[in-house]
Amino acid sequence: MASMRDIKRRKSSIQSTQQITKAMKLVSTVKLQKAKNRAEETNPYFNYMYQTVSSMLKRSGNINHPYLKEGESSKKAVVVITSNRGLAGGYNSNVVKLITESNFSKEELDIYAVGNKGREALDRRGYHIESDDSAVIESPCYEDAAAICNRVLKAYQDGEIGEIYLAYTHFKNTVSHEPKLIKLLPVELDESETKEDTNVLMNYEPNDEEALDMIIPKYITSLFYGALVEAVASENGARMQAMDSATSNAEEMISDLSLKYNRARQGSITQELTEIIAGASAIS
Numbered sequence: 001m002a003s004m005r006d007i008k009r010r011k012s013s014i015q016s017t018q019q020i021t022k023a024m025k026l027v028s029t030v031k032l033q034k035a036k037n038r039a040e041e042t043n044p045y046f047n048y049m050y051q052t053v054s055s056m057l058k059r060s061g062n063i064n065h066p067y068l069k070e071g072e073s074s075k076k077a078v079v080v081i082t083s084n085r086g087l088a089g090g091y092n093s094n095v096v097k098l099i100t101e102s103n104f105s106k107e108e109l110d111i112y113a114v115g116n117k118g119r120e121a122l123d124r125r126g127y128h129i130e131s132d133d134s135a136v137i138e139s140p141c142y143e144d145a146a147a148i149c150n151r152v153l154k155a156y157q158d159g160e161i162g163e164i165y166l167a168y169t170h171f172k173n174t175v176s177h178e179p180k181l182i183k184l185l186p187v188e189l190d191e192s193e194t195k196e197d198t199n200v201l202m203n204y205e206p207n208d209e210e211a212l213d214m215i216i217p218k219y220i221t222s223l224f225y226g227a228l229v230e231a232v233a234s235e236n237g238a239r240m241q242a243m244d245s246a247t248s249n250a251e252e253m254i255s256d257l258s259l260k261y262n263r264a265r266q267g268s269i270t271q272e273l274t275e276i277i278a279g280a281s282a283i284s
Contacts, residue, residue: 004264011257018250024087025243028236032174035233039171046226053219057187059202065209067216070186071162077110077130077152078181079224081168081231082118084134089245091169091238092117094179098167100125102181110161112152114228130155140228142221149221156185164220168227169234175241177234184220 002010057068078099082092096118099109110130113119115137123129131151136144155161164185170178204211 002260002264004261004268007257007261007264011254011261014250014253014257018247018254021243021246021250025240025247028240028243032233032236032240035229035236036171036174039229039233042226042229046222049219049222053215054187056202056215060204060208063208063212065212066157067185067212068187071156071159073159073162074108075110075161076104076108076163076165077112077155077161078104078165078167079112079114079148079152079227080118080122081137081166081227082113082115082121083231083235084116084137086117087242088235088239089242091177091235092121095167095169096121098179098181099127110155112148114148115231137228137232140225140232142225145225145228146221149217149224153185153217153220166223166227168231169238171230171233171237174237177237184223185216187216 060068080095080099082095086092092115099111099122106126106128109127111119111122111127112131112133113122113129114133116134119129119132119134133144133148136148152161152164156164163183165181165183167179167181170180172178
């Protein structure tokens with residue numbers, strides 16, 4: 001059985017850790033409120049952007065455009081959005097699992113990492129890290145998303161990659177976050193997603209190639225930016241939950257150690273009384 005000194009020292013250590021986890025929970029809560037408001041404000045725009053562009057492309061007919069057909073290269077680019085810091089439960093590992101547990105082989109993937117944790121995890125597993133934009137996740141803005149989009153699209157247009165994917169965490173609410181892996185290019189048209197009459201073809205001015213050259217990069221940039229905003233909100237939500245659980249676990253451990261300490265103290269007192277009584281009996 002552990003001594004009273006050991007129990008007291010361990011209890012003090014856990015109390016110090018509990019103060020840290022409680023402080024981190026409060027910080028994450030404040031950050032979450034800001035990130036949540038930002039995600040809720042931007043989410044409708046990106047949903048309508050996705051629906052509008054999808055509807056438009058379904059009405060475009062058989063247009064021969066690079067963005068609407070698979071590239072010649074077998075390489076695939078995956079933009080992976082994680083955080084720069086840990087202590088967020090399974091937030092980072094869940095995104096990494098989307099890549100490692102997919103049907104893609106390591107040799108065919110180029111990872112465009114946004115976030116140190118995802119980059120480090122995939123690099124350890126032997127994936128090729130094409131670029132690292134981890135600083136972007138600290139305070140994402142539309143210009144950052146556009147810069148990443150331009151870089152990836154250039155590789156797509158140059159034939160270096162044939163497909164583009166996005167791996168991030170979708171923010172549903174404070175306690176619910178869903179890791180997602182979605183295909184961005186070439187655009188896949190799912191006829192089951194809409195009931196619109198696709199027999200009415202879309203008219204482009206001045207022509208379809210110029211219009212799509214302008215619309216689709218903006219569409220991809222919007223999805224990147226929306227994913228960055230949702231990822232920040234999801235990260236803070238996950239960290240708040242993790243720190244709340246850690247604080248609760250620390251409270252339970254402190255309560256258990258207090259009980260053990262009281263038992264050890266009671267045992268020590270009982271032993272001292274027994275020795276005193278035994279000594280007094282021997283003298284008499």
